[in-house]
Amino acid sequence: MMIEEVELDELDELDQLGARLSEAYELSGEPPSLGAIEFAESSVSLPERTSADIARFNAAVRQRIDSALRESTGAPSIGAWVQGARLDASLDEAAAAREAGVAVPAYRQFEAGRMPVWRLPAKTSAIFCRELAIDLSTLLRWASVSALGARHTPYGRLDARDEDRSKQLDTLAGESEAQFKEEFDVWRREFIAAYEGPSANDVPPQR
Amino acid sequence: MIDYTNDDHLADAVQHGDIAAQEAFFNRFQVTLLKFAMKKGFSREDAEDLAQETLAVGFRTIASFRRGERIVRWLAGIEVNFMRRRWAAQSQDEVLDEGNETAASMWRFQQQAYTKARTLSPDEVKERARLWADTQLYMSLARNQMHMKVVQLFYLDKLTYPEIEAKLGLAKDTAKVYRQRGLKYLKKMRDAKPPEDSPRAKDS
Numbered sequence: 350m351m352i353e354e355v356e357l358d359e360l361d362e363l364d365q366l367g368a369r370l371s372e373a374y375e376l377s378g379e380p381p382s383l384g385a386i387e388f389a390e391s392s393v394s395l396p397e398r399t400s401a402d403i404a405r406f407n408a409a410v411r412q413r414i415d416s417a418l419r420e421s422t423g424a425p426s427i428g429a430w431v432q433g434a435r436l437d438a439s440l441d442e443a444a445a446a447r448e449a450g451v452a453v454p455a456y457r458q459f460e461a462g463r464m465p466v467w468r469l470p471a472k473t474s475a476i477f478c479r480e481l482a483i484d485l486s487t488l489l490r491w492a493s494v495s496a497l498g499a500r501h502t503p504y505g506r507l508d509a510r511d512e513d514r515s516k517q518l519d520t521l522a523g524e525s526e527a528q529f530k531e532e533f534d535v536w537r538r539e540f541i542a543a544y545e546g547p548s549a550n551d552v553p554p555q556r
Numbered sequence: 557m558i559d560y561t562n563d564d565h566l567a568d569a570v571q572h573g574d575i576a577a578q579e580a581f582f583n584r585f586q587v588t589l590l591k592f593a594m595k596k597g598f599s600r601e602d603a604e605d606l607a608q609e610t611l612a613v614g615f616r617t618i619a620s621f622r623r624g625e626r627i628v629r630w631l632a633g634i635e636v637n638f639m640r641r642r643w644a645a646q647s648q649d650e651v652l653d654e655g656n657e658t659a660a661s662m663w664r665f666q667q668q669a670y671t672k673a674r675t676l677s678p679d680e681v682k683e684r685a686r687l688w689a690d691t692q693l694y695m696s697l698a699r700n701q702m703h704m705k706v707v708q709l710f711y712l713d714k715l716t717y718p719e720i721e722a723k724l725g726l727a728k729d730t731a732k733v734y735r736q737r738g739l740k741y742l743k744k745m746r747d748a749k750p751p752e753d754s755p756r757a758k759d760s
Contacts, residue, residue: 363739367711370691370742372676373684374712380633381592383626384705385713388723389595390588398587406608407582413612486619489573494615497575530575537573 411498418491426462427491434481435460448477466492467532471539479544489537496533560584563627570618582611585631592632596639606642610635687746694745703738710735 398406424430435445446456450473458464466474466488478488560566560580569577589610593603614621614631621630676684695704705724709715710731717728726734 359740360736363736363743366739366743366746367707367735369684369687370707371711371714373688373691376676376681376684377688378633379688380629381636382708382713383629384709384723385715386588386592386628386632388713388715388719389592392719392722393591393594395587395591395594395600403583403586406586406604407579410582410608410611410615413608414615417612417616486571486573490571490578490615490618493573493575493578497578533575541572 408498411494414494415491415498418487418494422487427466427488427495428460428462428464430488431466431478431481431483432460434483438481440481445477448480449474450477465496467496467536467540471536472543475540475543476548479548485541485544489540492537493533496529563625564623567618567621567623567627570615578615581615581627585611585614585628588628589631589635593635593639598639598642602642606635606638609638690746691742694742697745698738698741700737700741703734703741706731706734707738707742 419425422430422433424433435442440448442456442460443453446453449456449459450470451459455464459466459469478485558565558569558574558577560569560577566577566580566584570581586607589607590600590603593606594600598606610631613634614627621627695708698704702724706720706726709720709723715723717731720726720731721728724731
């Protein structure tokens, strides 16, 4: 057993210092230490999470993000958000459709929230969004959240009478999912490149 | 190919709407945030709610994540802010009504620290800010890092002695002595001439 040499008065003083240190830490706004986080991870046991648990959790997070973005932009969809910016810029629908690179009926579907932004041609729609001063990061994150949130695979089902058929449906679901993600990613990269690329109004550098 | 296990790369990719990064962001941190909230005395249901809210806010404000730091700490900081709001809103009786003694004692502990910190006078707040800045420096300079570790776990992370024992393998009596020695060292440093780059030295 260890014997400590601290006097009672000093003990009291040390306790006060400890309490003040706790308060100082509370006020500092410092995030929890990695040690505290790791300790929670190792000392709390949870039943193993199934892929369905994870999917449900992620869907709930996406829903919260979507609600918050609707609130912060004041628009129910990306299309409506762009529509608001277009109206602020006094641009008519036909001109907007032309700039975005789609026919007017398709553009209307987009503004009404019935066509996702990533179905618009990436290059022209990116330049159009930049002209309307639509924030790139917000748009891309909202697009990615709503794209995954609205994703309903037509194949991911079980055939109760036929195991082989269930496996085939699973494979089709996986392929469809992978294809969708790839398409979205190609669109996203092209969109970023066009948005961040030089504008038609940019003056070429002088020699 | 983006390495989603690298925090900076993950944050950049999330910020640019990368779907795979979004999934990695949610999948990588959800269990940690759940467990962290449960460790602080929240029920499984409330912990799910806190973890979801934290990830949603983290996703929306990823641009404010300081590159070079750890995402998990940044997220845990957001989660603690949500916890504090709940501690402030929930009365102790409500917690006790739910019949969860651990949650109730955790609530008392956190509520006291939180309330106390919010009711300090401006001078006290200033003094605590100095204390915090100096302590960080003294802790990093300490020769015996084990003493500092115990001070950190006890006063900052608010772990109990049995928890410190589980984490560091120190018996309660030893941990107590280390805590005292750690504080004694910090006090000695505080009473000595302040280091040149400390806020105390700049003020004087």
